[in-house]
Each structure stands twice: as structure tokens, then as C-alpha cells.
Amino acid sequence: ExxxxxxPRYKIIEKRQSVAFWCNPISGHATLYWYQQILGQGPxxxxxxxxxxxxxxxxxxxxxxxxERLKGVDSTLKIQPAKLEDSxxxxxxxxxxxxxxxxxGQGTRLTVV
Amino acid sequence: GIQVExxxxxxxxQEGANSTLRCNFSDSVNNLQWFHQNPWGQLINxxxxxxxxxxxxxxxxxxxxxxxxxxxxxxSSQTTDSGVYFCAALRSNDYKLSFGAGxxxxxxx
Numbered sequence: 773e774x775x776x777x778x779x780p781r782y783k784i785i786e787k788r789q790s791v792a793f794w795c796n797p798i799s800g801h802a803t804l805y806w807y808q809q810i811l812g813q814g815p816x817x818x819x820x821x822x823x824x825x826x827x828x829x830x831x832x833x834x835x836x837x838x839x840e841r842l843k844g845v846d847s848t849l850k851i852q853p854a855k856l857e858d859s860x861x862x863x864x865x866x867x868x869x870x871x872x873x874x875x876x877g878q879g880t881r882l883t884v885v
Numbered sequence: 886g887i888q889v890e891x892x893x894x895x896x897x898x899q900e901g902a903n904s905t906l907r908c909n910f911s912d913s914v915n916n917l918q919w920f921h922q923n924p925w926g927q928l929i930n931x932x933x934x935x936x937x938x939x940x941x942x943x944x945x946x947x948x949x950x951x952x953x954x955x956x957x958x959x960x961s962s963q964t965t966d967s968g969v970y971f972c973a974a975l976r977s978n979d980y981k982l983s984f985g986a987g988x989x990x991x992x993x994x
Contacts, residue, residue, distance in 0.1 A: 805982065814971055814984035815928075817886070828981055861926050870980040871915050874973075876928040 774798065776877035778864050784883045790852035793880045797845070797866030804841055805874065806849050807863040815863055821847065822870060854884045887912045887976040891985035898962045898992045906957040906988045908972035916975035916982070917948050917955050921968050928971065931957070962992045 777796040785791050797804050802823050807815035818837065819829040823844040832839070836855070841847040851858055861881050867874040888911035898904055910917070919931040932939050932946040934955065939946055943962075948955040959966055969987040976983075 807984075809926075814889075814986045815973075817981055817983065820981065828979070863928065865928075865982075871975065871977070873916070873918065873930065873933040874982055875930060876920075878925070878927045881926065 776864055776866050776875055778862075778877035778880055780880055781878065782881050782883075784885060785854055787856055787884050788853040790850065791854055791882065792848050792850045793862050793864075793882075795847045795849070795864030795877060797847070797864070798875060801866035801868050801875075802844070803867045803870050803872075803874075804847050805863075805865040805867075806839055806847070807865065809861045809863055809879070811860070818849070827870070851882075854882075856884050858882060859884045886979060886981040886983040887914065887974050889972060889974050889983050889985040891970075891972060891988050893988060894986065896988055896990045898959075898966075898990065900962060900964060900992055900994050902962050902992075903958070903960045904962060904990070906959070906970055906972075906990075908955040908957070908974075908985055910953050910955075910972075910974040912953070912976050914950060914953075914974045915977040917950075918973045918982075919946055919955070919957050920971045920973065922971060922987070923968055931970075959990070962990075964992045964994055966990060967992045 804821040806818045809815040821841045861879045865876045920928040
């Protein structure tokens with residue numbers, strides 16, 4: 773069974789530029805999460821989807837971050853414009869339902885210079 | 886979301902030693918997971934353990950949901966056990982999976 777796929781693996785951008793990350797969850801998984809992990813910290817939930825609907829985005833900085841999950845499968849997370857403090861690893865995870873085991877992708881390491 | 890606290894923050898072990906990592910959570914949970922983050926940053930699933938005890942090789946975990954804590958045991962540690970261990974708890978009323986700050990384990994040969 774294929775795992776959660778993310779791309780790109782690494783990205784370096786200048787501040788005020790925009791960037792997008794892509795996630796393909798495990799087939800059949802209805803719940804999809806995006807997390808931000810700053811160096812030395814635990815992952816922080818940014819947004820959670822159930823199929824193609826948002827169930828929680830309370831910690832998403834909506835002035836610069838946006839996410840969508842069209843057709844309830846793939847998802848993209850966008851940052852525009854990026855700030856230096858956005859440098860982090862962005863992790864995507866999926867689970868069969870909201871109350872089952874979550875599996876993570878390899879993450880995208882973003883560096884904003 | 887739920888508050889998740891892990892202890893100790895850092896642990897240095899000699900190869901072959903045993904250790905216990907602790908995870909406390911602030912509310913009732915439907916889901917408790919333990920992960921190992923490898924040097925490349927990927928979170929590897931260790932245990933899905935909302936309650937009870939599970940074992941997988943040299944690792945085992947116990948969750949006592951009524952007392953709001955979980956323990957991860959590493960026996961006969963090896964250098965490959967080094968890395969950061971995270972627990973994550975999912976509270977039933979909001980379904981948010983919240984992580985602790987992690988325990989950094991260093992196993993020396």
C-alpha cells in the first residue's frame with residue numbers, strides 16, 4: 773500500500789514570494805491534515821479536512837496561508853507572501869476516518885531567506 | 886485542542902540500557918499514537934494505543950486512559966533507536982490530533 777506522498781521535498785524561497793506544497797493521501801483516507809513543524813518543536817496542526825470540507829483551521833494564519841482539497845483526495849497548501857518565520861517542515865497526514873490511526877508523509881522542508 | 890506533555894525532554898542512554906518515556910494528556914482521548922522521527926524528518930508510526938498495552942519487538946507501550954498518561958518502553962536500546970519520540974493525542978470532542986514537544990533520545994555505543 774502506498775503511503776502519503778508529498779512534494780517537493782525541499783524548497784528555498786525569498787521572503788514575500790509565494791510557495792505551494794502538494795499532498796496525496798493514502799487511497800481511501802477521508803481525513804487529511806497539514807502540520808507545521810518548526811525546528812526543535814512538535815508538529816502544530818494548521819488545517820484538517822474531512823473529505824473536501826474543512827473541519828478545523830483555527831491555527832491557520834489565514835492572511836497568508838490557504839489550503840484546499842478538491843474532490844476529497846489531493847490537497848495543496850499555499851503561502852503567500854512568505855515570511856522568514858515560515859521556515860519549517862510542512863507535514864501532511866491522512867487517516868481512514870477522524871478517529872483512526874494517522875500516517876504521515878516525508879514532509880516538505882521550507883527555507884525562507 | 887488537548888494539552889500533551891512529554892518527559893523527559895532529553896535522554897542519553899548507553900547501548901543496551903532500558904528506558905521509559907512518558908506522555909501526559911489533559912483530557913479524555915479516543916486515540917493515542919507514538920511516533921519516532923527519523924533523521925530525515927519523517928514520522929514513523931510506532932503504536933496506535935488508545936488504551937491497554939502493546940508490544941513490538943524491543944518496544945512496548947501502555948496507555949492508562951482513565952489516568953491520562955501513556956508510557957513508551959525501550960528495552961536493550963541500540964544506536965538506531967536514537968531520534969525524537971513524539972506522542973500525539975486525539976480528543977474525542979474536536980478530533981484534533983495534538984502533539985507533545987517530544988523526547989530526544991541519544992543512544993551511545
